Amino acid sequence: MPSLIWPSKHLPDPQPASLIKDSIIFPGGRGYPNAAPASRLIMGDNLPVMAALLPKLEGKINLIYADPPFFTNRKYPARIGRGEDSRKPDEWALAEGYRDSWPTLDAYLEFLYQRLALMHRLLTPNGTLYLHLDWHADSYARVLLDEIFGADHLLNEIVWTYHGPSPIRRAFNRKHDVILAYVKSGDYIFNVDAVREPYNPSTVQTFKASPKAGFGKIPDLERGKVPEDWWYFPVVARLHNERTGYPTQKPESLLERIIRASSNENDLVADFFCGAGTAPIVAARLGRRFIACDITFRAAHTTRQRLCALPGDPFTFERDSSICLPYSDESKLKFEIKSDSIKVNPRGKLDYWEVDPAWDGKIFRSAAQAFRPVRSDEIPCEIKVKTGRRICVRSVNVEGDLFQAELSV
Ligand SMILES: C[S@@+](CC[C@H](N)C(=O)[O-])C[C@H]1O[C@@H](n2cnc3c(N)ncnc32)[C@H](O)[C@@H]1O
Structure with a gap:
């Protein structure tokens, strides 16, 4: 079996993070x-x-994207601020999103290899990994996954095609990504009926006109077809409602x-x-449990906001203890507390705020949240929630600055 070799290739014993619960979030003000x-x-x-996660979750995750x-x-910068609308191009700004910079290809392969090996361990015996890449590294990853999962465990090489503008003039426009799906064993989950799609109208027409058109094979036109391994979905463009700016x-x-x-x-x-x-949001909407992780606060914060907008089941917001979330207690924000609501002023630069109406001084339980909708500036200045004696409020502004205050009635 051919395999990929680079000088620093090795799988060290993974050193676990110590995870701290930052908060428990109950989306949509549904209480505890x-x-x-x-x-x-x-x-x-x-x-x-x-x-x-390994000690408790080895062999327990059904699907990893x-x-x-x-x-x-x-x-890759993020676009922040007021709804990123092409009619108001001056009203949003750029902030750091994430970097995809590597000193060498070896460094990248090492990064990927160690993580793919852990994902393999975390999957259930009937689980599947979908690894999403493009032409820069997909062929290296295919060899790495053959080594980790076994070459006969490649389920599909999926090509996701899309279109959009491109500055390329001396080659064909690069408008597809590659998603490598590997299963952990031959006994894997594949819900074919959940992903069937309608036949092309011309196919339906042809078979309605002549059942012999398929040389003896008659497709089940009602049930729909099994999608091919090439998919077309539009990219998330500027005016799409699901666009976050990340x-x-x-x-x-x-x-x-x-x-x-x-x-x-x-x-x-x-x-x-x-x-x-995107994956945890869709998972939650489809009634799956999720684990979502990212190294940047902006990503975690964007994910949290989208989850709060669903609103789905509660989730914990945790962090590696080596990463600090710098909550400041200094701000120009003023709060007005009533028995059934809290108001904030001014809301100008706020991106998100949340309330623990019965603060125990330990873990922040976010019982209700308000956030800036993607397409407008109007973050609600009032949160309806039954308030107790000890209240804690947290907020994040568009620049990503964090604030926390304990309020008493
Ligand atoms: C291609 S983006 C993912 C986009 C995502 N699928 C979505 O729909 O928005 C890659 C992400 O990986 C994160 N990332 C990079 N290195 C990481 C690491 N070592 N641990 C966790 N996240 C990491 C980046 O911060 C970035 O948000």
Whole structure:
């Protein structure tokens, strides 16, 4: 079996992160449930984070979607601020999103190899990994995955095609990504009926006109066809409602197909490079539990906001203890507390705020949230929530600055 070799190739014993619960989030102001949340959003480097999950979750994750940096050696800024609308181009700004910069190809391969090996350990015996890359590194990754999963465990090489503008004039426009799907064993989940799609109208027409058109094979026109291994979904463009401003955000429709095909309701779906959180959002909407992880606060924060907008089941927001979330207690914000609501002023630069109306001084339980809708500036200045004696409020402004204040009635 051929394999890929580079000088520093090795699989060290993974060093686990120590995970701290920053908060428990109950989206949509639904109050505190009794049961512990089944889903987790974790901020940290996914290598120590996955190592920390191994003791309890080895062989327990049904589906992993991985959309890592592609080895493009570029920086990807995020677009922040007021709704990014082409009619008001001056009203949004750029902020750091994430970097896809590597000193060498070896460094990138080492990064990927160690993480793919841990993902393999975390998958259930009937689990599937979807690794999303493009022409920069997909062929190297294919060889790495053959080594980790076994070459006969490649389920599909999926080509996701899209279109859009490109400055390329001396080659064909590069408008496809590659998604490598590997299963852990031959006994894997594949819900074919959940992803069937309608036949092309011309096919329907042809078979209605002549049942002999398929040389004896008559397709089930009602049930629809099994999708090919090349998919067309539009990229998340500027005026799409799902657009968050986080760079390289993937379309929900793409994740929906993957999650429906390769997991069942209540299964555990993980995305350790979650970015704007597309996979956890779709997983939650489809009734799956999720683990989402990203190394940047902007990604974790964007994911949290989208999860709050669903609103789905509660989830924990955790972080690697080596990463600090610098909550300041200094701000110009003023709060007005009533028995059934809290108001904030001024709301100008606020991106998100949340309330723990019965603060115990330990873990922040976010019972209700307000956030800036993607297309407007109007973050609500009032949160309806029954307030107790000790209240804690947290906020994030558009620049990503954090604030926390304890308020008493
Ligand atoms: C291609 S983006 C993911 C986009 C995402 N699928 C979406 O739909 O928005 C890659 C993400 O990986 C994150 N990342 C890079 N290195 C990481 C690491 N070591 N641990 C966790 N996340 C990492 C980046 O911060 C970035 O958000």
